[in-house]
Amino acid sequence: MAGINHYLILSAIIFSIGLTGALMKKNIVTILMSIELMFNGVILAFLTFARFPPSRPTGLEPVAVSPFLTGQTFALFIIVVAAAEVALGLAIVISMFRNTESVDITTADKMKG
Numbered sequence: 001m002a003g004i005n006h007y008l009i010l011s012a013i014i015f016s017i018g019l020t021g022a023l024m025k026k027n028i029v030t031i032l033m034s035i036e037l038m039f040n041g042v043i044l045a046f047l048t049f050a051r052f053p054p055s056r057p058t059g060l061e062p063v064a065v066s067p068f069l070t071g072q073t074f075a076l077f078i079i080v081v082a083a084a085e086v087a088l089g090l091a092i093v094i095s096m097f098r099n100t101e102s103v104d105i106t107t108a109d110k111m112k113g
Contacts, residue, residue, distance in 0.1 A: 007048040015041030028096065028103045032089045039082045046071040046078070 018037030025031055050071020093103055100107045 004048060004052040007051075008045060011041045011044040011048065013041075014038075014044065026105050028089075028093055028105050028108075031105065032086070032093075035085065036082060039078055043075045043078050046074045050075075 015038050018034045018039075018041060021034030021037065022031050025034065048071075050069070096108060097103055
């Protein structure tokens with residue numbers, strides 16, 4: 001069975017791949033996909049900590065809402081932010097392509113005027 005270390009290592013690998021892609025690529029679509037990979041790495045880490053909570057102290061009474069739902073709540077929030085980022089990023093890519101006939105990030109300075 002996979003433990004917390006396995007999930008966190010996988011999360012770090014996914015985040016590192018996304019960070020490397022975001023820093024090294026020049027195509028804006030690839031950069032946006034790399035940012036999505038970084039979001040997925042963070043979501044995996046949040047869900048890992050929600051899945052493996054710290055041990056509960058004895059005598060803790062059950063409550064209506066689990067206090068360990070914060071990982072899922074943050075993951076849902078990140079998914080919503082990622083969807084908004086994709087919509088905004090697509091609008092920027094379309095605008096950039098209309099003006100420069102390219103999606104190369106180095107030609108973005110032509111959109112200033």
